[in-house]
Amino acid sequence: MRLRETLAVGGIASICAAAPAQAVITNFSVDVETSIDMGLDWLEIQGFFGNPGMHCAGQGFGDGIGLVALALLEKRANANLNALTVGYxxxxxxxxxxxxxxxxxxxxRASPVMGMYAYRDGADLMALSIYNQTGGPDAVGSLAAINATVDRVAVNQDAQG
Known part of the structure; x- marks a missing residue:
């Protein structure tokens, strides 16, 4: 019995004494970081950030704006898989x-006149939430937009979800 207790205590001690998590940078994580940066740079070259509203109507980027904002807000500080997202x-x-x-x-576009579109609204809600929680300067507007979009989505749910 004494041996079993000693082994148990030793096992617990070795687990607790384990080294803290190290940076995890892999080829995959570098590729992901590079791809996100390249995609954002491509949008920059297309003039997307110069006037997103114009490009939304003219080139079909409109429903993807929430995803672009989400990509910016959820970027990690670096290619380390343990790195935190940077937020605003x-x-x-x-x-x-x-x-x-x-x-x-x-x-x-959180206005009720926009009508519900699940993909757009979902991406917008994710972007709005992170923007609001990580210091986006229009906290009041983003919170109102979150509430309006949730209300618009909730109206379109039925008994099956």
Whole structure:
């Protein structure tokens, strides 16, 4: 019995004394970070961030604006798989400027006259939530947009969900 207790205590001690988590950078995580940056740069070259509203109507980017904002807000600080997402307050100045151009459009289209569209509304809600929680400057507008979009989605749910 004494041996079993000693082994149990030793096992617990070795687990507790394990080294803290190290940075995990893999080829995959580097590829993901690079791909996100390349996609955002491509949108920049297309003039998307110069006037997202114009591009929304003219080139079909409109329903994807929430996803673009989400990509910016959920970027990790680096390619480390354990790195935290940067949100609004941790974004680079360039990415904050990009977010500042996108979010007024997302906030404005939370209007009930837009009608419910699950893919757009879902992406918008994710972007609005992270923007609101991570220091986005229009906290009042984003919270109102969250409430309006949730109300619009809830009206379209039935007994099956």
């Amino acid at each position: 307050s941790g974004s680079t100045v360039q990415n904050q400027a990009r977010i500042d151009l996108l979010m007024p459009y997302v906030i404005a």
